[in-house]
Amino acid sequence: MKDITINSNQFLLKSVAEELRLPLVQISRLAELSRSSYSDSSDEMKTIESSADLALQLLESYILGVELGDKQKEIELSPITIGAVMNDVAHQVYRIANQNNCDIELLIKTSKPIMGNYEAIKMAYLNIAHSIILANSSIGNTKRKSVIFAVYGRGPKNMAGVYGNDIQINKTSWEKSMSIFYKTRQKIPEFSSINASGFFVASSILDSMSLSLNPSKYKGRKGLVAGFPLSQQLSLI
Amino acid sequence: MTELLFIEPDKILGDIFLRYFSSKNFNVRVTSSAQEAILLADEITPDIVIIELQLKQHNGIDFLYEFRSYSDWLGIPIVIHSMVPANEFPNSKKFWNELNVYKYIYKPKLKLSSLLNEINEIQMNKTT
Numbered sequence: 041m042k043d044i045t046i047n048s049n050q051f052l053l054k055s056v057a058e059e060l061r062l063p064l065v066q067i068s069r070l071a072e073l074s075r076s077s078y079s080d081s082s083d084e085m086k087t088i089e090s091s092a093d094l095a096l097q098l099l100e101s102y103i104l105g106v107e108l109g110d111k112q113k114e115i116e117l118s119p120i121t122i123g124a125v126m127n128d129v130a131h132q133v134y135r136i137a138n139q140n141n142c143d144i145e146l147l148i149k150t151s152k153p154i155m156g157n158y159e160a161i162k163m164a165y166l167n168i169a170h171s172i173i174l175a176n177s178s179i180g181n182t183k184r185k186s187v188i189f190a191v192y193g194r195g196p197k198n199m200a201g202v203y204g205n206d207i208q209i210n211k212t213s214w215e216k217s218m219s220i221f222y223k224t225r226q227k228i229p230e231f232s233s234i235n236a237s238g239f240f241v242a243s244s245i246l247d248s249m250s251l252s253l254n255p256s257k258y259k260g261r262k263g264l265v266a267g268f269p270l271s272q273q274l275s276l277i
Numbered sequence: 278m279t280e281l282l283f284i285e286p287d288k289i290l291g292d293i294f295l296r297y298f299s300s301k302n303f304n305v306r307v308t309s310s311a312q313e314a315i316l317l318a319d320e321i322t323p324d325i326v327i328i329e330l331q332l333k334q335h336n337g338i339d340f341l342y343e344f345r346s347y348s349d350w351l352g353i354p355i356v357i358h359s360m361v362p363a364n365e366f367p368n369s370k371k372f373w374n375e376l377n378v379y380k381y382i383y384k385p386k387l388k389l390s391s392l393l394n395e396i397n398e399i400q401m402n403k404t405t
Contacts, residue, residue, distance in 0.1 A: 061360060065385050066289045072389050073297050096385055 108248035140177035171238035176204035203263030282323035
């Protein structure tokens with residue numbers, strides 16, 4: 041694990057993020073209440089609710105990223121399968137995908153266990169998935185889009201990636217984006233600035249567990265993947 | 278009708294809970310303070326208490342201790358529905374068990390419809 045201490049700026053931002061949770065919960069629940077009370081505004085309310093939920097999730101992930109990066113806090117690890125995490129994520133993003141005219145495919149090719157923090161990994165992939173779904177659907181044409189959640193083995197690792205059929209991201213643009221993301225408004229040229237934040241938050245969560253997020257290709261689609269080392273002990277069980 | 282007592286310091290959320298659960302055929306009382314909650318509980322004897330831990334003056338844990346000190350209310354299910362994540366209370370399972378807390382729910386993660394399911398589940402468990 042990385043040895044980082046929260047500095048005062050991060051602590052301040054974390055406090056702001058924590059304060060922002062309440063208004064977002066208010067918006068989300070108010071939209072849900074209206075949706076359940078007045079069916080004629082159901083679609084608009086669904087959109088408001090989803091937007092608030094997305095913002096809330098981004099904040100939660102940011103807070104988690106800061107907490108995981110704090111050397112004073114220990115990350116609890118337990119035996120998990122990445123397939124279970126991705127299955128959970130795929131179900132959770134289903135509504136957003138549906139609203140954005142996007143199908144979801146789940147391809148789990150391995151179920152070897154790893155040691156990890158289920159909630160943290162899930163949070164990271166929720167952000168990646170949302171950002172890819174939104175980016176995938178915001179690119180031009182109106183044809184039906186799809187996103188693949190893939191888990192497969194590669195050597196001593198389980199790979200877990202999210203890939204879109206209309207995503208244009210490659211190693212060069214990803215590396216450039218990672219190097220300039222503190223300094224520029226539109227962090228990844230292929231995505232809007234709002235969508236891209238999810239990648240950076242996810243990257244910081246994975247980074248705190250010594251995992252790295254990288255662009256990759258799968259079944260002709262582009263997306264982002266991370267490799268999870270298999271546990272030697274667990275493989276003996 | 279089932280009597281729900283919400284202890285919720287935020288006025289907007291309190292109003293949302295009142296409107297939503299009233300529309301689902303519950304009798305709903307909402308208060309923002311722990312002290313008033315004790316008085317209300319004395320008046321109505323709620324079937325289920327749903328509490329935020331971050332309250333003005335007395336915090337939710339003070340309330341839980343006081344509430345559980347009355348033998349008549351020992352069996353009333355309490356749900357913690359809080360903006361404070363559960364993992365901020367390390368080794369808390371035993372602590373919540375001692376206070377007979379039915380469930381700890383992190384507020385940002387649970388929709389109204391899911392909270393309704395939880396409450397219905399408690400009701401079903403009470404009747405079986």
